[in-house]
Amino acid sequence: MISPHALELAQTLVRMNTVSHHSNLELIHFIRDHLASLGVASRLTFNADKTKANLFATLGEGKPAGVILSGHTDTVPWDGQEWTTDPLGAVVRDGRLYGRGSADMKAFIGVALSQAGQFLHSDAPFAIHLAFSYEEEIGCFGVKELIADLRDAGVRPLACIVGEPTSMVPAIAHKGVYRYKCCVRGKEAHSSLTPHSVNAIEMAARVVGRVRDMAEGFERDEPRFEGFDVPFSTASVGQFHGGIADNVVPRDAEFRYEFRDLPTANAAQMQAEVVAYARALEPAMHRVAPQAGFRFETICEIPSFLGSKDDEVTRLALRLSGEPQTTLVAFGTEAGLFKNAGIPTVVCGPGSIQQAHQPDEYVSLEQLARCEAFMAGLARSRSLG
Secondary structure, eight states: OOOHHHHHHHHHHHTSOOBTTSOOHHHHHHHHHHHHTTTOOEEEEEOTTSSOEEEEEEESTTSSOEEEEEEEOOBOOOTTOOOSSOTTSOOEETTEEESTTIIIIIHHHHHHHHTHHHHHTOOOSSEEEEEEESOTTTTSHHHHHHHHHHHHHTOOOSEEEEOOOBTTOOBOEEOOEEEEEEEEEOBOEEGGGGGGOBOHHHHHHHHHHHHHHHHHHHHHHSOOOBTBSSOSOEEEEEEEEEOSOTTEEOSEEEEEEEEEOOTTSOHHHHHHHHHHHHHHHHHHHHHHOTTOEEEEEEEEEEOOEEOOTTSHHHHHHHHHHTOSSOBOOSSOOSHHHHHHTTOOEEEOOSSBTTTTTSTTOEEEHHHHHHHHHHHHHHHHOSSOO
8 A cells, every 4th residue: 555655745746737838846846845854965957947947866875876766747738638636636536646647757756755765774785866857748858958967967877767657567668759840931922823833831741741651661661579559660740730821822831740760760860861852852942932942840859768678777677566577668758868878777657658648647556556665675675686
């Protein structure tokens, strides 16, 4: 059964509105003050306008290296969703904690925070680092700053456990998420004079078709990575905007698209193929309008993650969770960024992604109890693996 202290902390965090376009400082300052009451200093790294912050703290200073417990503090919004309870109410009912972020992933943070005293006085031969980031939901922007700060400060953790909702089954791989915006500038004209124009929508549509062709190629030709629900890379267009009237050849159009690449694929090459195709269309556009062309913007780049069942941190997570085997997850996390920074990483946390981002999001108290037992076992560990 989950302890009252851990549940209270999880509820407190869920009640704070940290939707990605809001500040997360209320939550960060709460955690900072809670740790300060135990004599633990926190290291904060801020966004450009100082409205959001990451928090990094070490429990067990003086030990040679530590294990990171990583969580993001922001949540997705709930506008337009049909909730039967207050998204910020943190109601406990029928063995579940309800609220936005309960599964993804404030309950994990609350449970980790509840164990701070145990971590602080643990006989484990490694320290425990708490690493809580901002803006994961919109592109993993905060954790990039956190990792850069650790590098500059010379902090070299042994391993990282990302507490995303995996039902407490250690996950060793996920796809990457790469999103881009393509802006097309053409030349407007009356629709009776199309030869004097460059139709931005039609040019954009050609590139959209190329993205679709690539998606079909991945499905047809890419070697399968068994274990994923969709065992090949995917590409899709999510938004398209353009045009002002039926009888005006559109000057401007834009669309957004994404790649979800397997850990064995290369998203940079995928994007390069799209850009090269667009550039090949520009000479014909320039003959009519020299200023016409394509412009690309990066929305987010979240690298894929591929760990190993043989990594010490994976063996640790299997032992602490009591699970017999690992899994793969379809959703993106910060794990690839930690792994790319040279930190062995595993994803393991309470709750299911099937509840995340949904109306009446919840995490079961049984899952929270398992997470708390996992944390208590971590504090008692005598070795990493």
